[in-house]
Amino acid sequence: MSFWEKGYNAAFTTSFYRNPFQHTADDSIEKVNREFLLRVARAIMLTTLVLANEP
Amino acid sequence: MGAFKYSVNTVSSKNILNTLSDLTAFKNRYTWEKQNEVAEYLYHKLKEYHSLDMFYESYEADNRQWKNVIGRYTGSQHPEKVYIFCAHYDSISSGSTLAPGANDNATGVAVLLEVARVLSETSSTNTIEFVFFSNEEQDHKGSKAYVEKLRARGLNIEGAINVDAIGYTNPSVFFVPPEVKKRNWAYRVFYLLNQVIKRPILYFQTGFKNPNEILVLGGRPKNRAFVERIYSTINTSEIDTEKEVGPQCG
Numbered sequence: 001m002s003f004w005e006k007g008y009n010a011a012f013t014t015s016f017y018r019n020p021f022q023h024t025a026d027d028s029i030e031k032v033n034r035e036f037l038l039r040v041a042r043a044i045m046l047t048t049l050v051l052a053n054e055p
Numbered sequence: 056m057g058a059f060k061y062s063v064n065t066v067s068s069k070n071i072l073n074t075l076s077d078l079t080a081f082k083n084r085y086t087w088e089k090q091n092e093v094a095e096y097l098y099h100k101l102k103e104y105h106s107l108d109m110f111y112e113s114y115e116a117d118n119r120q121w122k123n124v125i126g127r128y129t130g131s132q133h134p135e136k137v138y139i140f141c142a143h144y145d146s147i148s149s150g151s152t153l154a155p156g157a158n159d160n161a162t163g164v165a166v167l168l169e170v171a172r173v174l175s176e177t178s179s180t181n182t183i184e185f186v187f188f189s190n191e192e193q194d195h196k197g198s199k200a201y202v203e204k205l206r207a208r209g210l211n212i213e214g215a216i217n218v219d220a221i222g223y224t225n226p227s228v229f230f231v232p233p234e235v236k237k238r239n240w241a242y243r244v245f246y247l248l249n250q251v252i253k254r255p256i257l258y259f260q261t262g263f264k265n266p267n268e269i270l271v272l273g274g275r276p277k278n279r280a281f282v283e284r285i286y287s288t289i290n291t292s293e294i295d296t297e298k299e300v301g302p303q304c305g
Contacts, residue, residue, distance in 0.1 A: 009213065010217065010274060012219060012273050019220075024149060028155050033223060040221045041169060044140070044289075047216065047285055049059040053178070053181070
């Protein structure tokens with residue numbers, strides 16, 4: 001990440017494996033795991049709220 | 056979770072999927088023309104959230120002006136304390152002009168748009184900046200340009216979280232209960248991640264309630280304390296999705 005190069009605290013979130021459709025014309029909505037995506041979305045929402053309101 | 060539970064549960068799968076549909080409809084998000092169109096789309100989506108300050112940040116590359124899209128909630132008590140949530144909005148495809156980039160990275164963009172929407176309905180004591188980068192697939196030019204200007208802006212950056220390709224899992228590969236096998240695949244993932252990132256990293260994984268669904272959270276060793284804070288928040292979350300999501304795809 002570009003943030004690391006400049007010495008900032010930074011984290012990344014991603015799915016484990018790069019999937020077989022990565023960087024192909026087949027990286028379509030049908031390949032997205034919707035339940036997992038919503039779970040991750042809510043985890044990121046919670047993280048945002050915690051950081052937004054910490055003292 | 057406690058006080059934040061209501062807000063977390065208002066994150067809408069429908070909104071996220073609508074954005075995924077819009078972004079993949081661009082067909083590709085690689086060329087200058089297409090990336091400009093997407094930047095405008097993102098700007099206008101974020102503009103709907105009235106407590107958000109919106110702006111483009113432009114930079115020059117290859118004799119063109121490219122855009123990062125930025126939306127900022129200014130903290131009510133500690134505006135100088137800033138957290139950055141970012142995702143790249145461009146896409147790429149090998150051997151094809153069609154690059155829908157649903158997982159990489161319409162998922163990250165769609166999720167952050169939805170997080171911004173929900174945050175606009177709550178309060179924030181610190182400043183949260185949402186940044187959507189162009190040209191990640193072209194040598195990270197967008198994020199490099201953004202970070203280059205950060206110090207000049209004089210902000211106190213507490214940390215940044217990059218959200219990239221978060222909609223794909225392959226459970227059958229990873230559900231290996233015996234301890235010895237866990238060590239083996241953990242080592243394998245560590246090796247692969249280092250191949251991808253090409254620099255020393257640390258990583259954590261969370262399976263939420265379902266150990267077959269794994270999200271990787273990583274960072275540099277020197278950022279360990281920050282990464283652990285994020286991990287402890289995510290990993291202890293009780294996140295219910297059953298009522299809103301239909302049959303699983305992928």
